[in-house]
Amino acid sequence: MSLILILEQVLNGLQAGVMLFLMAAGLTLIFGVMGLINLAHGSLYMVGAFAAAGVAAATGSFLLALVAALVAAAAAGVVVETVVMRRLYARDHLDQVLATFALILIFSELTRWAFGSFPLYLNPPDWLSGPVTLPGGIRYPVYRLALIGIGLAVGLGLWALTRRTRLGIRIRAGENDREMIAALGVDIGRLYTLVFALGAALAGLAGALVGAIQSVQVGMGEPVLILAFVVIVIGGIGSIRGAFVGALLVGLTDTLGGIFLPELFKLVTDPATATQAGASLSSMSIYILMSLVLIWRPTGLFGAKA
Amino acid sequence: MSERWVTLAALAALLALPLWALAADEPFTITLATRAAILALAATGLNIALGTGGLVSLGHAAFFGIGGYAMGILASHAQTFAPLSLGPWEVPGTQSMPVIWLVAIAASALAALAIGALSLRTAGVYFIMITLAFGQMFFYFATSWRAYGGEDGLSIWVRNGFPGLNTLVPIQFFGLCFAVLLLAMLLHGRLIRAPFGLALDAARQAPARVLAVGLSPYRLQLAAFVLSGAITGLAGALYADLNRFVSPAMLSWQMSGELIVLVILGGVGRLAGPLIGAGLFVALEHWLGGATEYWHAWLGAILLAIVLFARGGIVGLLTGQGDRRG
Amino acid sequence: MKGLYVAAALAALATGAAAEVKVGMITTLSGGGAGLGIDVRDGFLLALEQSGRDDIEVIVEDDAQAPDTAVQLADRMIQSDRVQVLTGIVWSNLAMAVVPSAVNQGIFYLSPNAGPSQLAGANCHENYFNVAWQNDNLHEAAGAWANQTGYANSFILAPNYPAGQDALTGYKRFYEGELAGEIYTELGQTDYAAEIAQIRASGADSVFFFLPGGMGISFLKQYADSGVDIPVIGPAFSFDQGILQAVGDAALGVVNTSQWSKDIDNPTNAAFVESFQAEYGRLPSLYASQGFDTANLLISALEVADPSEDPDAFRAALEAADFDSTRGDFEFGPNHHPIQDIYAREVVQEGDVFTNRIIGVALEDRGDAYAEECAM
Structure with a gap:
C-alpha cells in the first residue's frame, strides 16, 4: 500500500470526523447545559437535509439551500424545545430517552408524509464538484476539502463563542451552576432555547452538507446519531473539546479500520475469508474503541469526574 | 385501585383473551396474546435491572438476541442432523424446549456477566451508552456471521417441542409462555421483598450507605444485571420459537429501545408494568397499523403524551400513585 | 393490524x-x-x-x-x-x-x-414460485457483460451480508478476468471515500458494485465527484426508476443489468x-x-x-x-424460478427524467445455479 493512498485515507477519516463533530458538538452542548439526552438529534439532521434538497430543487442555489437547512433545523429545534424538551429538564434520563425516541418516530413519519418515500436529489454545486490535485499527487474531491474547511471553521467558531462572548460565558456558567446564573438575572429559559436552536442548526447544517454526497432519505439520521453518541461518550459528555477529539478518533478508526483490518487478516488467512472477517471486525471497531475508552476512563477522555 | 389488584386484573385479561379467541375461532388473536406474553417476559427481565436496580440498559436486545440464536442454532442443527462442533466436542442439536431454554439462560447470563462487569464501572449516561455499544457489537457480529444466516437470519420449519404438549397448537404454546411469564413475575415479586431486593433498591438510592453497611453496590447490581439478562434471554428463545425465525433484527438497538418503551409505558419498577406495557404496545401496533400507513407517528404521539402527562406509566395512572423512582 | x-x-x-x-x-x-x-x-x-x-x-x-x-x-x-x-x-x-x-x-x-439461493436449491418447494429472478441472476449477467465488453481486471464490492456475498459470487461465476480487488463494505454504509481511493489505486479497468437503496445513491454520487473514470457496472437495483432521479447526472452512461426495461x-x-x-x-x-x-x-x-x-x-x-x-418470453425452470433473458442497459436522460435504455443481451435464457440441488 503506497504512502499516498494512506495519506488520502487519513484525509477521508479526517473529513468523516469533522462532519461527525458538527453533530456531536450540538449533542454535547445540549447535554452539558441542559443535562438532556436528545435521541431526536438525528431527526434534526434529516430536517436539514430535506430542507436543503427542497430549496435546491426550487431555486437551484446551493448556498440558499444551506441557509434553508440552518433555518429549518433551528426552527424545528425551537419548536421541539418549547413544546417538549422544556418539560423534561427536571426528569431523569429514562424519560428523556423515551420522549426523544417518540420524537424520532414522529419526525420520520411526518417527513415521509410530506416528501414521499423516495430519496431526494441534492448535489454539491458545480463550483465545488470534481477533484483537485494536492501536493504529493493526491487527487481529492474539492467538495470534501470544503467539508473539512467548514468543519474546522465551525469548531473554531464554537471555541470562540464559548470562550470570548457573553453568551459563551452564560453557557459555561449554565453548565456549572444553573440556579446561580438564574439568580443573577439571566433568563435561563431563553438561554436553553438558544442553545437548543444552535445545536439543532449545527445538526441541520451537517445534514445538508453530507446529504449532498449521500442519499437524502427518511431514516438517514439514525446511523449518524449513534455515531455521534459514541463520539461524545468517548470525548466526555458536555465537553466540546472532547467532542472534537472523539469525532476525529471515530472518523479515523472507522475509515482506516475498514482498509487495514482486511489487509492484516490477509497475513494469516486466505483473501476471501480475510476480507469478510476484516469487514466484520471493522464494523465493530468503533464500539470496541468506545468500550475500551470507558473501561479505562469511565467518564470519557475529557469528561468531568463523576 | 391497589397495585396488587392491577397486577391480577392484567394477568386475568391476558388469560381471558386467548380463551375467548379459542371459543370464537380467532387463532390469530391467540398469537397476538402469545406475543404480548413473551414481550412482557423480556420486559420483566429488563425491569429488574431498570426499575429495581436503576440500571438504564440500552443493550438488552443483546440478551434477547442471544436467547433467540441459542434456539436458532440448536434447532437448525437438529433439523439438518449435523452435530454442532465446539472445539474438541461435538454436540447434537436439539428441538426440545427445556434444553434450549437452559442453554439460552446460561448463554445470556454469561454475556450479561461479562457486559455487566465492564459496564458497571461507569454510571448514568455513560452506562446507557456503553450497554448500547455492546449491543451493537453483537448486532454487527450476527449480521456478518455467515454460518448462521448473517443478515438473513435462521428459519426453523416447525416449532420446537415441549414434553406432553403440542406446541404447534396456538393455545398450548400460549399456555406455556403464560406459565413462564407467571413464574418470572412471581420471582420478581419475591425479589423486591427479599433482602437482596431491598439492598439493591438501597444501592440505587444511596450507594454510599450500602457501602457503609458492608455491602458492595457493584456486586448487587451485577447480580441483578445477570438475572435480568438471563430472563430476557429466555424470552428471546420463546420469541424465536413464536416466529420460528431468528435474525439480527432481534439484536438491533431499536429492539433495546422498544423493550425500554414497554417498561415505561406500563410503569417502571412495577410488577405489572411490563405486562401492561407489552399488552398495550401489541394492541396499538395491531389497531393503529391497520388504521393508517403512518401509524408510527401516532405511536410516537401516544408515547410522548404518556411521558409528559402520565408519569409512572399506566400502572401509575390506575393506582393513582405517581412515579416510583427515587 | x-x-x-x-x-x-x-x-x-x-x-x-x-x-x-x-x-x-x-x-x-x-x-x-x-x-x-x-x-x-x-x-x-x-x-x-x-x-x-x-x-x-x-x-x-x-x-x-x-x-x-x-x-x-x-x-x-x-x-x-x-x-x-x-x-x-x-x-x-x-x-x-x-x-x-x-x-x-x-x-x-x-x-x-x-430470490434467495436456499429457496432455489436445497429448500425449494412445490408451492413456491419466483416470478422475478434468483438473487444471483443480475450479478451473473454483469459478469457475462464484463466479458463481452472485454474487461479483464475488475474491482468488485458489496455490503457484508448474505445478499452481498452472493452478489460477488454471482459476478465471479461468469466473469473470466482477473480481480484487481474485492471489498466488503458495511451494511448501510453511507461514505465510500475510502473504497473509491482503493479503486483509484488498484489499476482496475472496471468496477462492479452491488449496493442497493441509499448505499448505491451515495456511492454513485461520490464516485462521479472523485474524478475516477474507470467504467462502472452493476445490477439494476441501484438504477431503478425510483432511485435514478436522486442520483442524477452521476449515473449517466452507467451500464446495469436487468431482466426488464421500459423499452423491451x-x-x-x-x-x-x-x-x-x-x-x-x-x-x-x-x-x-x-x-x-x-x-x-x-x-x-x-x-x-x-x-x-x-x-x-x-x-x-x-x-x-x-x-x-x-418481459416477452417467460417460463419456469424445474425449481419454479424463471428462465429468461437478462439485458444490459445504459442510463440516459429523456427530457428531465433519467431512465434506462437497452444496449444488448447479457445472458440468454438464463436459469440459475441452484436448480440441480432442488429435489422437487
Missing part, C-alpha cells in the same frame, strides 16, 4: 359479487425501503384492475421491512383471513422468515422480488408502461413490472383452477406460466 382491504374491482364488489379467492400481500410500505414495496403493490393492483376480475380479494399489509412483523402478518393472513396465496415480500431475509413455514402449511407463495419491445410491455404512467403519474420501475407480472401469472392460473379446491391443477397452471409477460 386490522387491514387495508383492497378489492380488485370495487364497483363489482359493491354490486354484490362475492370474493372467492383471497390473496395476502405482505410488502414494505413504510421506512427507507418503502419505494420498492409501493411499486410492487401498484404494479400488482394495476394488473388486477385491468383483468376486470371481481372475485379476487387482495389484503395488503406493511411489513416495515422487519422480519418478525412479516412473520406475524403471514400468521394472521393464514390463520384469520384464510388466504390461499401469499405474495409481495421485497427482501430476502423477510422471505426466508415467511416462506418456508407458509408453503409447508399448503399456502402458495409467488415471489415478486426476492412487446405489446404487453408498451401497454403496461403507458397505463402505469397514466394511473400513477410516474414511470414504472422493474419492481412495478415484477408486481404486474406476478398478478398476471396468478390470474392466468386462477382461470384454470381454484387453489383451495384443486391445488394440484392450480400448481400445474402456475408451472405452465401461460400469461403475457412484460
Whole structure:
C-alpha cells in the first residue's frame, strides 16, 4: 500500500470526523447545559437535509439551500424545545430517552408524509464538484476539502463563542451552576432555547452538507446519531473539546479500520475469508474503541469526574 | 385501585383473551396474546435491572438476541442432523424446549456477566451508552456471521417441542409462555421483598450507605444485571420459537429501545408494568397499523403524551400513585 | 393490524359479487425501503384492475421491512383471513422468515422480488414460485457483460451480508478476468471515500458494485465527484426508476443489468408502461413490472383452477406460466424460478427524467445455479 493512498485515507477519516463533530458538538452542548439526552438529534439532521434538497430543487442555489437547512433545523429545534424538551429538564434520563425516541418516530413519519418515500436529489454545486490535485499527487474531491474547511471553521467558531462572548460565558456558567446564573438575572429559559436552536442548526447544517454526497432519505439520521453518541461518550459528555477529539478518533478508526483490518487478516488467512472477517471486525471497531475508552476512563477522555 | 389488584386484573385479561379467541375461532388473536406474553417476559427481565436496580440498559436486545440464536442454532442443527462442533466436542442439536431454554439462560447470563462487569464501572449516561455499544457489537457480529444466516437470519420449519404438549397448537404454546411469564413475575415479586431486593433498591438510592453497611453496590447490581439478562434471554428463545425465525433484527438497538418503551409505558419498577406495557404496545401496533400507513407517528404521539402527562406509566395512572423512582 | 382491504374491482364488489379467492400481500410500505414495496403493490393492483376480475380479494399489509412483523402478518393472513396465496415480500431475509413455514402449511407463495439461493436449491418447494429472478441472476449477467465488453481486471464490492456475498459470487461465476480487488463494505454504509481511493489505486479497468437503496445513491454520487473514470457496472437495483432521479447526472452512461426495461419491445410491455404512467403519474420501475407480472401469472392460473379446491391443477397452471409477460418470453425452470433473458442497459436522460435504455443481451435464457440441488 503506497504512502499516498494512506495519506488520502487519513484525509477521508479526517473529513468523516469533522462532519461527525458538527453533530456531536450540538449533542454535547445540549447535554452539558441542559443535562438532556436528545435521541431526536438525528431527526434534526434529516430536517436539514430535506430542507436543503427542497430549496435546491426550487431555486437551484446551493448556498440558499444551506441557509434553508440552518433555518429549518433551528426552527424545528425551537419548536421541539418549547413544546417538549422544556418539560423534561427536571426528569431523569429514562424519560428523556423515551420522549426523544417518540420524537424520532414522529419526525420520520411526518417527513415521509410530506416528501414521499423516495430519496431526494441534492448535489454539491458545480463550483465545488470534481477533484483537485494536492501536493504529493493526491487527487481529492474539492467538495470534501470544503467539508473539512467548514468543519474546522465551525469548531473554531464554537471555541470562540464559548470562550470570548457573553453568551459563551452564560453557557459555561449554565453548565456549572444553573440556579446561580438564574439568580443573577439571566433568563435561563431563553438561554436553553438558544442553545437548543444552535445545536439543532449545527445538526441541520451537517445534514445538508453530507446529504449532498449521500442519499437524502427518511431514516438517514439514525446511523449518524449513534455515531455521534459514541463520539461524545468517548470525548466526555458536555465537553466540546472532547467532542472534537472523539469525532476525529471515530472518523479515523472507522475509515482506516475498514482498509487495514482486511489487509492484516490477509497475513494469516486466505483473501476471501480475510476480507469478510476484516469487514466484520471493522464494523465493530468503533464500539470496541468506545468500550475500551470507558473501561479505562469511565467518564470519557475529557469528561468531568463523576 | 391497589397495585396488587392491577397486577391480577392484567394477568386475568391476558388469560381471558386467548380463551375467548379459542371459543370464537380467532387463532390469530391467540398469537397476538402469545406475543404480548413473551414481550412482557423480556420486559420483566429488563425491569429488574431498570426499575429495581436503576440500571438504564440500552443493550438488552443483546440478551434477547442471544436467547433467540441459542434456539436458532440448536434447532437448525437438529433439523439438518449435523452435530454442532465446539472445539474438541461435538454436540447434537436439539428441538426440545427445556434444553434450549437452559442453554439460552446460561448463554445470556454469561454475556450479561461479562457486559455487566465492564459496564458497571461507569454510571448514568455513560452506562446507557456503553450497554448500547455492546449491543451493537453483537448486532454487527450476527449480521456478518455467515454460518448462521448473517443478515438473513435462521428459519426453523416447525416449532420446537415441549414434553406432553403440542406446541404447534396456538393455545398450548400460549399456555406455556403464560406459565413462564407467571413464574418470572412471581420471582420478581419475591425479589423486591427479599433482602437482596431491598439492598439493591438501597444501592440505587444511596450507594454510599450500602457501602457503609458492608455491602458492595457493584456486586448487587451485577447480580441483578445477570438475572435480568438471563430472563430476557429466555424470552428471546420463546420469541424465536413464536416466529420460528431468528435474525439480527432481534439484536438491533431499536429492539433495546422498544423493550425500554414497554417498561415505561406500563410503569417502571412495577410488577405489572411490563405486562401492561407489552399488552398495550401489541394492541396499538395491531389497531393503529391497520388504521393508517403512518401509524408510527401516532405511536410516537401516544408515547410522548404518556411521558409528559402520565408519569409512572399506566400502572401509575390506575393506582393513582405517581412515579416510583427515587 | 386490522387491514387495508383492497378489492380488485370495487364497483363489482359493491354490486354484490362475492370474493372467492383471497390473496395476502405482505410488502414494505413504510421506512427507507418503502419505494420498492409501493411499486410492487401498484404494479400488482394495476394488473388486477385491468383483468376486470371481481372475485379476487387482495389484503395488503406493511411489513416495515422487519422480519418478525412479516412473520406475524403471514400468521394472521393464514390463520384469520384464510388466504390461499401469499405474495409481495421485497427482501430476502423477510422471505426466508415467511416462506418456508407458509408453503409447508399448503399456502402458495409467488415471489415478486426476492430470490434467495436456499429457496432455489436445497429448500425449494412445490408451492413456491419466483416470478422475478434468483438473487444471483443480475450479478451473473454483469459478469457475462464484463466479458463481452472485454474487461479483464475488475474491482468488485458489496455490503457484508448474505445478499452481498452472493452478489460477488454471482459476478465471479461468469466473469473470466482477473480481480484487481474485492471489498466488503458495511451494511448501510453511507461514505465510500475510502473504497473509491482503493479503486483509484488498484489499476482496475472496471468496477462492479452491488449496493442497493441509499448505499448505491451515495456511492454513485461520490464516485462521479472523485474524478475516477474507470467504467462502472452493476445490477439494476441501484438504477431503478425510483432511485435514478436522486442520483442524477452521476449515473449517466452507467451500464446495469436487468431482466426488464421500459423499452423491451412487446405489446404487453408498451401497454403496461403507458397505463402505469397514466394511473400513477410516474414511470414504472422493474419492481412495478415484477408486481404486474406476478398478478398476471396468478390470474392466468386462477382461470384454470381454484387453489383451495384443486391445488394440484392450480400448481400445474402456475408451472405452465401461460400469461403475457412484460418481459416477452417467460417460463419456469424445474425449481419454479424463471428462465429468461437478462439485458444490459445504459442510463440516459429523456427530457428531465433519467431512465434506462437497452444496449444488448447479457445472458440468454438464463436459469440459475441452484436448480440441480432442488429435489422437487
